[in-house]
Amino acid sequence: MSHPKPALPLPSFTRRTLLQAALATAGTVGLSACGGGGTGGSAPTSKTLTMGAYQGDEVPRNAFKAMVEGYQGTAEPKINFVDHETFKNNINNYLQGNPDDVFTWFAGYRSRFFAKNGLVGDLSDIWADFKGFPESMKNASSTPDGKQVLVPSTYYPWGVFYRPSVWKKHGYTPPKDKAEWLALCEKMKGDQIVPMAFAAKGGWEPMGTFDQLNLRVNGYQFHVSLMDGAEAWDGEKVRNVFKAWDEFIPFQQSDALGRTWQEGAQSLLTEKTGMMVIGMFIGQQFAASKKADDLDFFMYPEFDPAIGTDAIEAPIDGFMMAAKPKNKDGAKDMLKYLATAGAVNRSLKIDSSVIGANSDASQETYSALQKKAVGVIAEAKNISQFLDRDTRPDFASTVVGPALQAYIKKPSDIDSILKNIEQQKKSIFG
């Protein structure tokens, strides 16, 4: 049925008047948007201190809020929470545009890169008065030419995490070296438990396994050199890392490419798997399931007696200051506060999956797990930050991440994968 065209039901309006009205409205809206965008939300006073924070999940977010609440200075902090991944992804535009005075970030290649390009403020003057940070912390917060740009706050180790109650039930003990570890995996397989939970959906999770293996098989110095782009990815040393990894593939959870780390942690909680190479943040999943006490870890075992186990991977989170903050004095005042043990204590009361970077941080509220983490890190001679913080991010996320996923999909392709990484590395690093 064809329908007649309906007549315009507004006889007094001509089309012209309608269009004029629309243009006027659009113009007003446009002008007010232009004007409003410049000043932002509520009128800022000179005391306002804007803080950008990337804590997306509930526990870290509450921990940070508690930390800022303890601030006694004159500045009035105003926190802008942004989802974690969004914050990290937009960091370049953020810093070159209109950054908050103080913002959360972490140690590693990227913080040094920002300093080199003049995107963050120099904090060496307030660092001089900081108490409680060992030399390794100061080094992690500095640029190559000795200026401090980061105020460390918390950090956490990566290790092999397991549930002591389940292990006790089956009679498992933490392995000291590779041979013991392989034997343990065989035993678990015999008991119908998948030995190693494994997730790789985000592309970054397997970097943890790669880092640990590289630190154990080739040592800390080689790892740093590889991250700097100074070593061949298709050379024998890196090939040995994957030879070692190949031996564990039969014991890893299959279908890892569709699994998130949270799902991997859940498999530990439901006793489907025996252990997981992950960071201490797995505690957040255990806390949510009210099994926070049933979590323990062991250091990645020894693979080569000549290298031992003195390197640990422990990413450091902290705060940086924008290059041109609107409230510079307030920012430095706040950063001085955030560096104190008292400040980080408030955060640790709520988020027990990390430990304070300040050695004077109170260990009263620490769980057994946190105390163990402190001990393990104190014994380590060298601390690495995690692959995607230690090397160029355009190399880590666009080359290594997908390459590791390709390896997990088909381990036999490793030679061509490594050759391809090397080619892309040469193209990116120059």
Added chain:
Amino acid sequence: MATAQPQAKAPPTVSKPPGKTGRRPHSLKKLNPRDRRTLILMAVIPTILVVGLVWLPAIGSVVLSFTNWDGIGDLSDIQFIGLRNYTDIVTIYPPFWPAVKNNLLWLLSLFLIFTPLGMFLAVLVDRELKGSRLYQTSFYLPVVLAGALVGFIWQLLYSRDLGLINAVFGTEIDWFGNPDINIYAAMVANGWRHTGYIMLLYLAGLKGFDPALGEAASIDGAGPVKTFFHITFPVLRPTNIIIMVITFIDALRAFDIVWIINQGRNGLELIATLVTANVIGEASRIGFGSALATLMLLLSSIFIIFQLRIMVKGDQ
């Protein structure tokens, strides 16, 4: 012969300002000054917006594709590296050719399955059977959802351990994690929305179809299928053209569903996700990402030119 008015976006070749038909004078001189000014404003302002917000950035992208800029620092520090980005993409960048393959698969799925399905549903709904309004609404409902939301909804269905499909059929298929099948799973999710969109466009066209033609055909003894293919389909040529254009554009632009699933990795690579992964985010390989975007532009241009030739040839 009644021709259907295009009720969705007009085909990209329309250049006359809206509202002017053949009856008014074309020459500007014959209009009074107020009309002339209004006309000029109506043409100039959108043109400035399109040139400024679409063309200039596009040209900027093409220029940047010859650099290795990382988004930081002065524009004057940008170094030109010639065609290296392009050679890298085509030779040593592993996700590129799978992405091209996936884009083509996406295009084929829309063209061969979901667009014809939408047209078929439109024909059925047009017959105004009992409950056709209900069908119309329920088929169209997915269209109002954003792509990201569609991806999220289908995640709940497709999840390996906790999803509805695996729960109902008792299977353990890793729909989104298995690189051999996840592109097909994503295409089904996209088709779910795309079908409703095409259905509505085609329905609009069908409503303008003169029933006298259909009656004439049935008098001549043609069944409903023959009537459709020999009469309805050719008569609805303008609508068909719009639908073809929309199908092409959506296929080449496919992005949000796949991004929401896993940022376009592990079998779900699409050129749009590669561009985003390189340009946006910490990676900030602006030069490299711009080269990918330029290649996407070229690929789309090939298809659009091909299609325009069919359109123009048909009009003659």
